[in-house]
Amino acid sequence: MKSVxxxxxxxxxxxxxxxxxxxxSTYETKEVTAIALADGAGSQRYSGEGASILVETFAxxxxxxxxxxxxxxxxxxxxxxxxxxxxxLNLAEYPLDEMGSTLLLxxxxxxxxxxxxxxxxxxxxxxxxxxxEIRSIQTGEQGEYINETVFFTADDAxxxxxxxxxxxxxPYGVTFMSxxxxxxxxxxxxxxxxxxxxxxxxxLVDGDEAEVAEAIRYHMETMFSKKTKDDMSIAMVIVxxx
Amino acid sequence: MTEKLRYPAYDPQxxxxxxxxxxxxxxxxVPVILSIDCSxxxxxxxxxxxxxxxxxxxxxxxxxxIIAQDSVExxxxxxxxxxxxxxxxxxxxxxxxxxxxxxxxxxxxxxAVKLSLELLADRLSRYNANxxxxxxxxLILIGDxxxxxxxxxxxKVARELREMSEKKQVSxxxxxxxxxxxxxxxxxxxxxxDGQVQYLEDMKFEGFFSWLxxxxxxxxxxxxxxxxxxxxxxxxxxLLSRES
Numbered sequence: 053m054k055s056v057x058x059x060x061x062x063x064x065x066x067x068x069x070x071x072x073x074x075x076x077s078t079y080e081t082k083e084v085t086a087i088a089l090a091d092g093a094g095s096q097r098y099s100g101e102g103a104s105i106l107v108e109t110f111a112x113x114x115x116x117x118x119x120x121x122x123x124x125x126x127x128x129x130x131x132x133x134x135x136x137x138x139x140x141l142n143l144a145e146y147p148l149d150e151m152g153s154t155l156l157l158x159x160x161x162x163x164x165x166x167x168x169x170x171x172x173x174x175x176x177x178x179x180x181x182x183x184x185e186i187r188s189i190q191t192g193e194q195g196e197y198i199n200e201t202v203f204f205t206a207d208d209a210x211x212x213x214x215x216x217x218x219x220x221x222x223p224y225g226v227t228f229m230s231x232x233x234x235x236x237x238x239x240x241x242x243x244x245x246x247x248x249x250x251x252x253x254x255x256l257v258d259g260d261e262a263e264v265a266e267a268i269r270y271h272m273e274t275m276f277s278k279k280t281k282d283d284m285s286i287a288m289v290i291v292x293x294x
Numbered sequence: 295m296t297e298k299l300r301y302p303a304y305d306p307q308x309x310x311x312x313x314x315x316x317x318x319x320x321x322x323x324v325p326v327i328l329s330i331d332c333s334x335x336x337x338x339x340x341x342x343x344x345x346x347x348x349x350x351x352x353x354x355x356x357x358x359x360i361i362a363q364d365s366v367e368x369x370x371x372x373x374x375x376x377x378x379x380x381x382x383x384x385x386x387x388x389x390x391x392x393x394x395x396x397x398x399x400x401x402x403x404x405x406a407v408k409l410s411l412e413l414l415a416d417r418l419s420r421y422n423a424n425x426x427x428x429x430x431x432x433l434i435l436i437g438d439x440x441x442x443x444x445x446x447x448x449x450k451v452a453r454e455l456r457e458m459s460e461k462k463q464v465s466x467x468x469x470x471x472x473x474x475x476x477x478x479x480x481x482x483x484x485x486x487x488d489g490q491v492q493y494l495e496d497m498k499f500e501g502f503f504s505w506l507x508x509x510x511x512x513x514x515x516x517x518x519x520x521x522x523x524x525x526x527x528x529x530x531x532x533l534l535s536r537e538s
Contacts, residue, residue: 064515094516236316241425247315255309267309275311279318281361281515 102151
């Protein structure tokens with residue numbers, strides 16, 4: 053298994069001297085690789101910190117205790133993850149209502165079991181490695197209007213959590229994109245996935261993780277930033293050979 | 295310690311993307327409806343002309359902002375005499391024409407709101423059909439008198455507006471104009487979901503439309519999840535509420 057995760061500050065925050073509010077993380081054990089991506093709420097002062105806490109907590113948690121979570125009944129799984137996330141956020145020195153962020157989370161076992169969770173917006177894509185086949189696309193939950201979504205810190209966050217457990221045929225890949233990056237990678241009208249999305253996945257199949265991360269960061273700086281002023285982030289994992 | 299290599303030092307051809315391999319999504323829109331009273335009383339002190347001058351100011355300021363000019367779309371509905379009329383359907387500010395408004399008769403405000411909501415519903419369905427995302431729409435009602443003929447229909451429309459506002463489906467801003475000691479705004483007050491009406495002194499339309507353009511710039515430049523801090527309204531208006 054291979055994974056990569058990159059977050060890059062957008063022009064809007066750069067101009068306002070505000071840190072990047074997207075956060076990403078990967079975590080590997082012998083049998084499980086987890087990726088996580090969170091997009092901090094634009095209006096909340098410490099949302100970047102909240103996003104970082106969530107991705108680091110959950111990537112490690114799901115990778116290390118994959119079997120426990122896999123065995124858990126769905127409602128209990130949501131409740132448990134919510135409690136873990138909230139207790140970690142509560143330990144931080146920032147007000148809880150200033151640390152809102154979305155969350156995309158995936159843990160892939162080498163045997164094909166795949167556990168994914170989403171709260172709020174962002175795009176998650178499951179594809180067959182070596183082809184352009186899309187097994188699943190989820191665009192998460194957004195408010196009716198573009199500047200409204202659901203955050204992990206919301207009172208009714210559990211209600212908005214979307215959890216999927218699947219047995220995937222190997223090889224496959226999971227790609228997460230924040231809404232900023234999705235501006236140039238996913239066409240909302242037709243649900244079309246940009247060729248660039250597949251190419252970046254293929255880089256990971258063939259290349260070195262650190263090289264791929266650098267290449268993605270380079271394209272975020274030079275190309276994707278022309279399409280959005282928002283922060284941009286991506287997290288990918290591939291399971292098995294092409 | 296060796297310095298970390300920066301892409302494209304590794305292999306630029308191996309890791310290369312082109313513009314053609316990316317997606318072009320349309321700009322997020324901000325729909326705004328200006329619903330303007332064209333009853334006879336709007337001829338007093340050149341109010342109607344002042345409104346038109348204000349709209350021109352708004353248009354100019356919007357066109358100056360590179361994001362707002364592609365994002366903000368304005369419709370104009372007039373109401374006077376016996377009916378409300380769509381003077382201009384939703385149009386990008388760069389293509390916006392200042393309508394020629396004529397004053398006539400009474401104040402069919404209720405009809406104007408109904409027509410505005412129909413226009414808005416049609417626009418939003420077009421956005422949805424074309425995969426265009428949008429910010430919460432704005433409905434701005436400007437008038438100097440009450441709707442004498444609507445009766446229960448006004449109450450019904452007011453309830454609809456209130457429900458839409460509670461569901462965050464529309465932001466409603468009610469503006470009453472005229473002499474301070476002679477303003478009639480009970481219909482606007484009824485229609486205002488938060489029970490507040492802004493009183494705009496005659497000839498302060500420039501100030502209002504400048505405020506509106508600044509607000510629209512903030513909306514069109516905002517990011518996901520961002521609360522928008524609008525400029526203060528006290529420079530041009532005085533807040534009147536049900537309690538006052």
